[in-house]
Amino acid sequence: MPVITYREALRHAMAEELDRDPNVLIMGEEVGQFNGAYKVTEGLLAKYGEKRVIDTPISEAGFIGLGIGASMLGLRPVMELMFFSFYSVAFDQIFNNAANMRYMSGGLINCPIVIRGPANGGTNVGATHSHTPESIAAYHPGIKVVVPSNGYDAKGLLKSAIRDNDPVLFMENTMLYGDTCEVPAEEYLIPLGSAKVMREGTDLSIIGHGRTIQMALKAAQTLEEKHGIKAEVIDLRSIRPLDEETILASVRKTNRVLLVEEAKPFCSVSAMIACIIQEKAFDHLDAPVRRLTSMDAPAIYCPPLEKEQLPTPQKIFTAALEVLK
């Protein structure tokens, strides 16, 4: 199987969908002539031309809204936000228009749009560029939220997102773009809403999404090597729809839970999952559910301190030992 980067996996997903469906198009700042600020769309303009790969001015509210409007007529725009942080410029379009359109029209209209881009900290780009808005997005009924942690999932999930008939916010990670893994050259789809057991274990469940999964896998390795602890690592992959069954099955098996995520703690995805676990698997818990999130402050620039603010494999390791105490 070919070994390719996360960014190539995303590109392949887009290329395959561009080939398959003439209604699919790519739009965003610097996606075409500049080949993408992070080179995710590299080569797509050359291959598919200006009708299907479109550079926009810096007008997020305008072009995201345009994409939503075009999707109402059946186009399937795949919109790039150079940084997901810029979603806030288009907030009204996404959360008033895309999220509510189907409901307010009594089901007459749907918005098959994908809005994708990197949503992460860790690269010292400061508070304005480091938002992790998955809980804010998933809060809105009508919106789907997907966060792939590796290239294989990125490709299969993005293809499903493009074919989905609802608006999907697809959150990537600049720190993962260069990561490589085996990704089939042939077509495959990963349904939205299916979590993945990344590592099997019996002593505790570490549940998260995005880059923290890569950290959790490292922490699980250390737990095993140093203490013989078998941690199960669950990658949610999709926040809404959410694979409650896989989460609960793991809790029933291990009886101990550590939730990890890069976002801030208040009203976050992990807060929601902790709630679900206590509602639906309380009797299976041998210890309180613990969470490891970023420190509760805007993203600091200072490079060494940004590392402190964010989760690390070491912090996950320590938090896991706490859960097992």
Next chain:
Amino acid sequence: MRKLRRPEIALNSNHHPVSKKSPHTKRPDDSAPAYNARLAPINARLGQDEQIAFYRDMVRIRRFEERCLRAYQQGKIGGFLHLYIGQESLAVGCCSVMSKQDHIITAYRDHGHALGVGMSMNELMAENYGKYTGCSKGKGSSMHYFDPSRHFWGGHGIVGGQIPLGIGIAFALKYKGVKGACMAFMGDGAVNQGAVHESYNLAALWDLPVVFVIENNGYSMGTSQARSSAGPSLAQRAEGYGMSWDISENGHDVLEVRDKVSQALKRAHEEHKPTVLEIRTYRSRGHSIADPDTTYREKHEIEEYKRTKDPIMVYQNTLVAEGVLNDELIAKIDESARAEAETSAQFADQSPFPTVEDIKKDVYWETDNPADRKSVGTLFFD
């Protein structure tokens, strides 16, 4: 409202589209003397010291930026670094005409403005290094400098996001009865943000003392003005809001910038009227350090600007011809700017980082001033 008339000047440079003749502009008759920024009231009686100061301030920005670049390459600076090289005449020209009551706000390409209002290289370089001695305690980064004591309100990373703040500052000045104005800077890419247009309307509707300064360097990242902006010129969009507008075609000329922006400030001070001022310039480096700068513009275009319009070179030539500068003085100014930049790098290097405890400070006014706290309940969650 009085409309500003401006002569139509076709650009010979290749990076800006030639402005189309607008129905509102008149060509000056041939007998009229050519525009000469030197004769403008703001420039007519400049002393040698002032002229040298403008020159020195541009050189200081250049040397600071070059030192930043080196620090970035040495791994001392993280994240983004957007250099101001090639645009020095704008920040220096604009800041040099600010009155004590005037304020400024800009985007992330903010080093020139920060130095222009008198912030020290030390606090800026330390900020770039993420150090506690930085102007924002290492929390903000190169993109987010602030110094309210010098009326410098940032340093903003979201394209166009600072412009509503700029008219808010102008609103507050007018509300308080202060005879001051706000210069709100943006790039040629920012003009396409909705927030900018909403701000234009509010400023014109409510007669706010603001100067919208468009630093038109021809590109927003890898996108040329022609590929991003409709209409004959960026400034002319002001007409839709009944706002005065003007273009400084020769933004590399610090004296022209001074003249144009001082006219707009006068309008703000005396009539509380906003102006859109587009200043044509060029960035001699890539968008940020990460930009390889090879795909969207021709090398010769960059070289041509550096050869013919580099603001420091142009002003140096002028001042040498006028006998204000000589080789010795030029070398001295350069030497001292280099030394100042080098010292700032050492200062930054030797300064401490903030501590882990600092991460949660400066989030809420109340937690920073616990004695004055009036709200109750939990503010931070872990």
